[in-house]
Amino acid sequence: MNRPIRTLLFSTLYPSEVRPTHGIFVETRLRELLKSGAVETRVVAPVPWFPSTAARFGEWARIAATPAHERRNGIEVLHPRYVLPPKVGMNVAPLTLALGARSTVAKLIRDGFDFDLIDAHYYYPDGVAAALLSKWFRKPFVVTARGTDLNLIPAYALPRRMIRWTAQRASGSIGVCAALMDVLRDLGADPARLHVMRNGVDLVRFAPRSQETCRARLGLPVASRILLSVGHLVERKGHHLAIEALDSLPDVHLVIVGDGEERARLQQLAAQPGRAGRVHFAGARPNAELADWYSAADALILASSREGWANVLLESMACGTPVVATNIWGTPEVVAAPEAGELVQARDAASIALGVSRLFARYPDRAAVRRYAEGFGWDPTSQAQLSLFSRVAGFSGPGGASHA
Structure with missing residues (x-):
């Protein structure tokens, strides 16, 4: 039967x-x-x-x-x-x-x-x-x-x-x-x-939305470059490196979506001179809301020390937002084309900042980023x-x- x-x-x-x-x-x-x-x-x-x-x-x-x-x-x-x-x-x-x-x-x-x-x-x-x-x-x-x-x-x-x-x-x-x-x-x-x-990646849930509209809805700066870092607030996710990278990226803001044991330490890092007012902690957000945050950003940062296959990379790209990520484990299998973003070889703030600068210097068409992600249904x-x-x-x- x-x-x-x-x-x-x-x-x-x-x-x-x-x-x-x-x-x-x-x-x-x-x-x-x-x-x-x-x-x-x-x-x-x-x-x-x-x-x-x-x-x-x-x-x-x-x-x-x-x-x-x-x-x-x-x-x-x-x-x-x-x-x-x-x-x-x-x-x-x-x-x-x-x-x-x-x-x-x-x-x-x-x-x-x-x-x-x-x-x-x-x-x-x-x-x-x-x-x-x-x-x-x-x-x-x-x-x-x-x-x-x-x-x-x-x-x-x-x-x-x-x-x-x-x-x-x-x-x-x-x-x-x-x-x-x-x-x-x-x-x-x-x-x-x-x-x-x-x-x-869910290509319906994660799809490009108006960056201006999303920034207004989320209360984010409209005119600045915005980086996004998503994940549990633990050391291996590298949020601290994204914060430290701001020292070499003037006029760039960082949004951190997630919660966890490192929150207090990260907030202390964010309050240091030159960074104050440029780091926004959004807390943990439901998966269904993340498309707004990805769409609002100019790039996603993933500075992890360990990842198998990081879903946030594909979610971001499906929203048209390219990524800057450490070159570890499965990540080069995800970020495998120029329109996807930049891989950095060293896991430190200077390398992250350099990767962001390289990406912004040749910023890909967001529609091309989305098309790349469509190959990962x-x-x-x-x-x-x-x-x-x-x-x-x-x-x-x-x-x-x-x-x-």
């Missing part, structure tokens, strides 16, 4: 009503895949257990307030709890994550959702936990690597061994850029089971997923008859 492929998406990186932007790139890829009509999915997105929702506990309190069950964009999402003990959490997380989700997965099967495969996101600990669930429930699994899970965590001996073990057992490993799959290949994974499936990635999932599940084709 013909039916959709049934997948269980498993990841700690998935939005919830209390953290609506957390892991939104995982949700976006799933939503695009579901448009095919060839897949039916349930999401199990575990969150660490925490005993209190009292506001004084900050982010942990927000995590504790995550509902056990919710529907997001028509998708059923379950949030079982798992134990993440201090100090040893990194090494035991795969096991506690799998144990915490085990009864939830079993109930899904009992209730009639006997899925064909596990679609896990983030190699460690999520992918390793998925490998354990795969063994317990006798289901095949695939894992998507997204960045830090493979460009940082394998530096630790025990996690590296567990990543290697998982890669050997996965029916397929997916990387959002080729550099991530190179890591698995170097760890001994079978090259035949390594696949590059880049993230796409979601359809090729969705079709590649369907092809892989069909093979793994033993289907004759996407949505076709099961051989099982």
Whole structure:
């Protein structure tokens, strides 16, 4: 009997009503895949257990307030709890994550959702936990690597061994850029089971808007050059370098969209002589609002130390705004043409400022930037997923008859 492929998406990186932007790139890829009509999915997105929702506990309190069950964009999402003990959490997380989700997965099967495969996101600990669930429930699994899970965590001996073990057992490993799959290949994974499936961009949500109108709506200077830096306020995103770059960029303003642990330090940097009044902190903004901010800017700055495939680059370009970014991991696969923007080789303020100056000296036509981004729609990635999932599940084709 013909039916959709049934997948269980498993990841700690998935939005919830209390953290609506957390892991939104995982949700976006799933939503695009579901448009095919060839897949039916349930999401199990575990969150660490925490005993209190009292506001004084900050982010942990927000995590504790995550509902056990919710529907997001028509998708059923379950949030079982798992134990993440201090100090040893990194090494035991795969096991506690799998144990915490085990009864939830079993109930899904009992209730009639006997899925064909596990679609896990983030190699460690999520992918390793998925490998354990795969063994317990006798289901095949695939894992998507997204960045830090493979460009940082394998530096630790025990996690590296567990990543290697998982890669050997996965029916397929997916990387959002080729550099991530190179890591698995170097760890001994079978090259035949390594696949590059880049993230796409929503070309409807992210489309050019009037720069003047957006600046007026957002309360930004109309006549100045404006740079934009988007992401969590953490060191690896490099917002501090964007601020420091202003010293070499007179009359340029910087807008920072995001929130996080570095906010106070960044505000202190922004208040220093020569920068005061030129840095605007917009806070965290919903993904649906970002097109206004991209359209208002003259360029996006991404000064990250680590990235797999940075969605903000494509979102910005889809709005017609070119980028200046550090030349790391998957970024050169995104910024691969002059109209896209500039790559900088060194991660420091001087290099960022020089990249901005080079871009402004040959500023590309914004319509050309948009056309470049249009080559990164979601359809090729969705079709590649369907092809892989069909093979793994033993289907004759996407949505076709099961051989099982």
